[in-house]
Amino acid sequence: MNMHTNFYELISESQRKVLRLIGTAASVLSVNSYLVGGSVRDLIMGVKIRDIDISVESINVREFCEFMETSFGAQILRFSEFGTCKLTLGGEIVDVAMTRSETYEPQGSLPTVKYADIDMDLARRDFSINSMAVPILPSELGSIIDPNQGLEDIRREVIRVLHPRSFVDDSTRIFRAVRYSVRLEFELENETNELLMNSVQDIGNISGTRTLNEIIRICHEPQAGNMLKKLNSVGVFKAIHPKFVLPSYFEGNWNDDCKEAWSDVEICCLLLFDSDMEYWESIAHSMDMPKAVLKALTGLEIMKNLGEQKRNSDIYQSLISVPQEALNVGIKCLDKTKSAEVKFFRDNLKGRHLSITGDDLISLGVEPGPLVGHLLDQVFAALLNGDVQGRDSELEFVKSLIA
Incomplete structure (x- = not known):
């Protein structure tokens, strides 16, 4: 060199x-x-x-x-x-x-x-x-x-630790060794590689927060996909949690998609996508993932279990509680049919709103109370399904409901 x-x-x-x-x-x-x-x-x-x-x-x-x-x-x-x-x-x-x-x-x-x-x-x-x-x-x-x-x-062109206890003292160096090796296209020096392999089991000695920080730092690297695959090949993810499976998504897409500036919550969801949903929460806790991740994972589970939706209003009701980060991950990782539904919801349905309000219904003679909300829900469903469009059309639809 x-x-x-x-x-x-x-x-x-x-x-x-x-x-x-x-x-x-x-x-x-x-x-x-x-x-x-x-x-x-x-x-x-x-x-x-x-x-x-x-x-x-x-x-x-x-x-x-x-x-x-x-x-x-x-x-x-x-x-x-x-x-x-x-x-x-x-x-x-x-x-x-x-x-x-x-x-x-x-x-x-x-x-x-x-x-x-x-x-x-x-x-x-x-x-x-x-x-x-x-x-x-x-x-x-x-x-x-x-x-x-x-x-x-x-x-x-080698990565070499300075003493035999290096990885034992600080297991985050395992992540850094892989990161530098891939980024610089250097090999791990033989003894360093042996020390690393023998120390993978000690990753549990560092806090989940430090582990997650190292993984997220890697996920923002241009060669993140290759780094994650190398970590996986030496058993790092199994050492973090026995049910932690590196998603197949990282096999071909991540080196390009990392340029999209994923948020930390989205990265966490991507990392857990292929692991058994039964273990999502325990894996997340093992890395001290923030509460926002747990909420997003709940949304991801909803999308994974999404059935065939006949109407736009059904899609809306199924997905309205799903956080934005989970929607973005679902679009990337779900099968084509579900991904298309989620993308349609995010881009075309999520931001829709009625032109009329409860006051408009009351002015038409509807008694204040739960019925107002019920009628507005019906009008909104009609809006999502393309049956009404604009204020006048919405009011006419209400009149047909209360006639």
């Missing part, structure tokens, strides 16, 4: 200005700042970066970011409990972290972090290709710091 070392060819002018300001801030504060992680990896591989990932050494992140705010007009977006900060500067997004070490007690939990130097910071990272740093100086970038042979692994 050809590797780039002249990073400024790949960095925009606004990014250069931001890096110079970061380097200046570090110099004024007498600390070290580094471009790190995926930013360095992508630049080495000739890929332009969107966000800027930096680590600062020998200083509290809050102090550094507040200095950037008061001195250079940075806008702080948020701090996290792990000693990180997201800010914007010169139109660029910058993720700032302190150089740190991490421990995982118990295994699979979120890490406990404490200050460390840059070498220890790079040693805690997930893969060698993400464990490089470049010093940010006031006027330039320094030489690549590569204590874990990340450059060599990029040249070899």
